[in-house]
Amino acid sequence: MKILITGATGYIGRRLAYKALDEGFSVRLFVRNTRKVDTELQRKCEIIQGSTFEEDNLDRALNGIDVAYYLIHSMGKGSDFEALDKKSAENFRNAAVRNSVAKIVYLGGLGEQSNTSRHLRSRNETGRILSSDPDKIDVICFRAGVIIGSGSASFEIVRNITEKLPLMVAPRWVETLTEPVGIQDVIKYLISAADSDLKGSHVVDIGTGKMSFKEMMLKAAKVMHLKRIIIKVPLLTPNLSSYWLILFTPVNFDVAKELIEGLKFPSVKENDKASQLFPEIQPESYEKAFTKALEEIYDNQVISSWCDSSGGRHCDVPFVNEISKAVYKDMHIAEVDNVEAEKVFGSVKMLGGKRGWLAYDILWQLRGIMDKLIGGYGLNRGRRNEKELRVGDYIDFWKVVDLVENKRLLLQAQMKVPGKAWLEFSLIDNTLVQTAFFYPKGLMGRLYWFSMLPFHKFIFGKMLHRVVKRAEKQVL
Numbered sequence: 001m002k003i004l005i006t007g008a009t010g011y012i013g014r015r016l017a018y019k020a021l022d023e024g025f026s027v028r029l030f031v032r033n034t035r036k037v038d039t040e041l042q043r044k045c046e047i048i049q050g051s052t053f054e055e056d057n058l059d060r061a062l063n064g065i066d067v068a069y070y071l072i073h074s075m076g077k078g079s080d081f082e083a084l085d086k087k088s089a090e091n092f093r094n095a096a097v098r099n100s101v102a103k104i105v106y107l108g109g110l111g112e113q114s115n116t117s118r119h120l121r122s123r124n125e126t127g128r129i130l131s132s133d134p135d136k137i138d139v140i141c142f143r144a145g146v147i148i149g150s151g152s153a154s155f156e157i158v159r160n161i162t163e164k165l166p167l168m169v170a171p172r173w174v175e176t177l178t179e180p181v182g183i184q185d186v187i188k189y190l191i192s193a194a195d196s197d198l199k200g201s202h203v204v205d206i207g208t209g210k211m212s213f214k215e216m217m218l219k220a221a222k223v224m225h226l227k228r229i230i231i232k233v234p235l236l237t238p239n240l241s242s243y244w245l246i247l248f249t250p251v252n253f254d255v256a257k258e259l260i261e262g263l264k265f266p267s268v269k270e271n272d273k274a275s276q277l278f279p280e281i282q283p284e285s286y287e288k289a290f291t292k293a294l295e296e297i298y299d300n301q302v303i304s305s306w307c308d309s310s311g312g313r314h315c316d317v318p319f320v321n322e323i324s325k326a327v328y329k330d331m332h333i334a335e336v337d338n339v340e341a342e343k344v345f346g347s348v349k350m351l352g353g354k355r356g357w358l359a360y361d362i363l364w365q366l367r368g369i370m371d372k373l374i375g376g377y378g379l380n381r382g383r384r385n386e387k388e389l390r391v392g393d394y395i396d397f398w399k400v401v402d403l404v405e406n407k408r409l410l411l412q413a414q415m416k417v418p419g420k421a422w423l424e425f426s427l428i429d430n431t432l433v434q435t436a437f438f439y440p441k442g443l444m445g446r447l448y449w450f451s452m453l454p455f456h457k458f459i460f461g462k463m464l465h466r467v468v469k470r471a472e473k474q475v476l
Contacts, residue, residue: 048061112266162224180208339472
């Protein structure tokens, strides 16, 4: 089956493209800018550049396609977004019919047409336009509320506010009902629609059950092992709420304003067609979806930060949506010209234990004593072997979690810290890169990170310099 995915550089489209490839589909992408497409997708997919307002390019994109995914909407694109959404949907439907496409799959938003925001009304209208010729083309319109996944705006807002504010003064919209759904389940529904033999037009509402945004934040706090208090006040207008969101979350004002506007209205399921038409999919609970999203942040941003092989100065890094970059990073770089990689990496592997950390060891020892006093490992574990390492080894209060010889060493902190911490050494061509990663837990985690940054600046810089000097002297 050959499928077309529009919006493939967006949050949903990108994930759908990878999943479709895994499922064995032949994938074509229709994007406005090919340079924004992931390198891996460029290798594995056919790509056509253009927009839904360019008839020739639209025909090229839809020619020979069995199923077309329409994942386009104009969030935050000016006051005329409704007219643009309407024209775009009409052009796409007409081109799909003209090119004998069998089916269109669309993802819109939950909410009654008469009681919702302008953006959600426009998205519902888009679904209606796509479905207006059921005798000529089959259409499945999924409708979702809050999507829970690393990188989704709603998830990042809930996570950031919950992490940063022990006491929350919240507007009345925190009691508005919605139906969250995990990103993995959204992708499952979209993929299943391609194989479905449904005829005509169908609107399928998806979600895990009704809950208020207050409940979402309190359950998120429980997942993150935080205690939070929420107090409602009637004074926060949509504009004030938007400024409040951009202060504590990664979203910009335009996105925040549109989201707040939508949060004033209920967004719950109006039909049970998901369980009737796709009974094989059992949506995960909100708590499980939230936990998976947190795990995805750790994995994508730290454990899988670098590939095992690289053809250039920078290793390939898996795509992570900008909005989800919650891991703090402090990077230091040293040039290692004319020194063999084996010697440089060998010097890195000798850090810790009896030989120390090559810079301000007294500060490392003080940190170890502090760690012991609060129940941590401290520095007295040393290391298994003074020169060699393997995954699972300990180095003082660090543990080796990834090791690629002559390329990468990743250590995970086992000291007591308000969050999760890693220390990475990467050898990229003639450059040794040392990066401290930190995923904070609540307000204390953030205070801890910024209090440690001044020490990082002179400790890590000097340590990296001496690692290279030791390699140059071949004192291994």
